[in-house]
């Protein structure tokens with residue numbers, strides 16, 4: 227159905243996969259995070275997301291609104307995450323796009339592909355600024371949907387000679403290593419997987435630390451993507467204390483990141499602040515990008531889809 231004033235267009239996962247490429251998305255997310263970090267009210271409005279919790283089913287539901295003046299778009303993402311899911315996906319999202327002129331709904335988009343790609347694109351932006359020279363080895367902890375999108379996005383920025391995969395269920399690591407090909411190897415222990423890693427991605431659903439300070443090579447960059455609740459952590463507190471820590475949103479990290487809250491680590495800068503002022507980058511240090519997810523990343527992706535599909 228063609229989009230029109232009366233009927234918003236539904237955009238499927240397949241259509242979004244086809245038109246959302248990292249060559250466009252990584253710079254768009256970089257620009258969006260920089261705009262957000264300027265905190266200029268007439269460029270972008272992004273309130274802290276609301277998260278409902280369902281303790282009995284260990285589930286969560288987030289509503290993530292944003293208005294981007296420079297992209298002329300109003301977007302709300304709604305996403306459920308039930309980390310213990312096994313028979314169905316752990317994350318399920320939809321993205322609604324509204325007109326800034328009259329408030330009518332322009333599009334209803336699948337949010338799963340956008341969430342996978344924009345999250346990995348944000349990590350790719352952080353890795354670009356915080357990796358020391360040409361990295362050789364990438365380590366990925368976790369072998370789910372974000373593990374695959376992160377491999378694709380970060381490999382768009384750097385070509386790795388070696389990709390080490392660990393997963394708490396080894397079959398997952400073996401499967402992902404096989405998909406990636408001869409440069410990839412599954413490891414039975416986190417310590418062995420990360421020992422030589424220049425870039426580490428943690429994309430697990432663990433609520434307890436899986437990565438320890440003593441295993442990490444000095445100067446490595448870590449994209450810590452999981453653990454999005456204030457009492458969850460993927461990194462041990464010593465690693466957070468030893469590292470220069472970045473976040474997508476200071477408010478989001480102080481509200482939702484157990485890695486930051488429980489370790490009492492200081493946030494050195496937002497990724498967007500670093501984009502606006504590259505002297506904030508510390509690539510020679512051990513660095514952590516604590517990623518929680520912000521709506522401007524979704525809006526940056528939705529804008530590309532709106533433009534590519536010429537949605538009215």
Ligand SMILES: NC(=O)C1=CN([C@@H]2O[C@H](COP(=O)(O)OP(=O)(O)OC[C@H]3O[C@@H](n4cnc5c(N)ncnc54)[C@H](O)[C@@H]3O)[C@@H](O)[C@H]2O)C=CC1
Pocket residue numbers: 307309316317341345368369370371372373393394395398429430431432433436451452453454517518519520
């Ligand atoms: N920062 C952000 O913007 C976003 C973060 N996320 C988070 O990223 C993480 C990965 O997301 P997806 O790949 O979509 O999930 P997924 O369900 O596809 O994969 C989860 C991975 O974690 C592993 N895992 C599950 N329980 C574990 C445990 N107790 N210890 C160690 N590993 C365990 C699974 O085997 C699987 O490999 C989740 O924590 C999710 O909430 C997801 C979307 C956006």
Ligand SMILES: O=C([O-])C1=[NH+]CCC1
Pocket residue numbers: 305307317341454518519520
């Ligand atoms: O930003 C996002 O979409 C999410 N962050 C954590 C779970 C989903």
